[in-house]
Amino acid sequence: MKNLENKIALITGGNSGIGYATAKELIAQGATVIITGRRKEAVDAAAAALGAFPFTADQSSVAAIEQLAADIKEQFGKIDILFINAGIVGSTSIEMATEALFDNVMAVNFKGAYFTLSRFIPLLKDGASVVFLSSNTASMNTANASIYSSSKAGLNAIMKIAALELAPRGIRVNAVSPGPTETEIFNKMGLDETGIQSIKNHVTDKVPLAKMGRAQDVGKMVAYFCGEASGFITGAEIVMDGGMSLAN
Template sequence: MDNLKNKVVIITGGNSGIGYATAKQLKEQGATVIITGRRKEAIEKVATELGVYAIVADQSRISDIENLVLKVKNDFGTVDILFINAGIAGLGSIEQATEELFDNIIDINFKGAFFTLSRFIPILKDGASVVFLSSNTASMPGPGSSIYSSSKTALNSIMKSAALELAPRKIRVNSVSPDPTETEVMKKVGLDETAVKSIMDIVVEQKVPLKQMGTASDVAKMVSYISSDASKFITGANIIMDGGMVLA
């Protein structure tokens, strides 16, 4: 379990869900893990719990990203694994979409992710791994998810371009696209636990061939795998983890 020993890992949005699970997984494999988030109290609590480092940074603010990179460079030097995980969900029809909702999702999921990669490139170690957290909705958009799906589709496009640009340095860039996954993201868009369970039960029963939901731990293990030497010939790949949902 120590195959990532002494690797320096950055995980944006690391205080809950997939970010938390990945921080735990990579820490157990011997990595030096730094998590980021907007809420100081939340990330510091998780950092203490997991034995990792915490740096406050809002992915929607380029100045925060640049300050984050500077601090990481000063404190840790170079980065071996960059997991761009921070993101938000949002539901609503195109007709009723507000500029506020559009800007909020795009600023974090697309613009913020883009500039996180952009600003970290100079301190990525040659041979490093970059992983974006995408979503299967990029491959199968549906009603009410136009802005969110578009942000993840854009993310996958960045990933492919980055894989080509960074290949001369042997830096691999991939994305992981889960769903449906047991995380808090649905509650964050205003749905209570009962509503979330009802929706997910229907989705799993009608649209997921494996008839089960994924877990944050499943995604964490995949991030670990594609960041390790076991995947040193994989770059520019979007790995869909959805129990066959895109096939159905």
């Protein structure tokens, strides 16, 4: 169904994984979709495959975010949907953490997400929808995940405060927090099929539903938050992890 017809959506990190799947879903529901990413070739290729509009931008740079906002304003005016999806992972013990890793993860996941919202608020139409991609780790206590989990917990705090600040304009702000999700990252590990399956088995052993999530299902949840059916929902976090955080 064309639930998002005549809507303009911007997805950061839309050239792969959950961002790509969400772009595909929003387009299927009738939206005009803009995707961003750091690698121009990858963004251009994904946009061509999707039928989306590509823009190259590094979410870790406030200057790049501001330039992106200026470019979007010039070409599209205002937008109806902002999906702040771009993010990176980083795993280390607190003892072995480096300043470089800390700064890199926080620059993209926390600072970048914060200023993407900040600089795009003037471009949001009244009644627009903002969705953050968070993570179930934001509310879990997992060894070696202190930096990543903190970045996502911070994101959830931003989401709730933004929901209050933007409510007078009818702008809703929510978050989707997936658990283990099948994306092409497994194919980039350099492992053979047996190795990949071994990792998946290890992960799903921790999930009560005994399976991994699908990127397209996260995309459908994001689309739900952007449509009329969720018109009375703001400041909410939906955890999609097959019960993993319940068993943690």
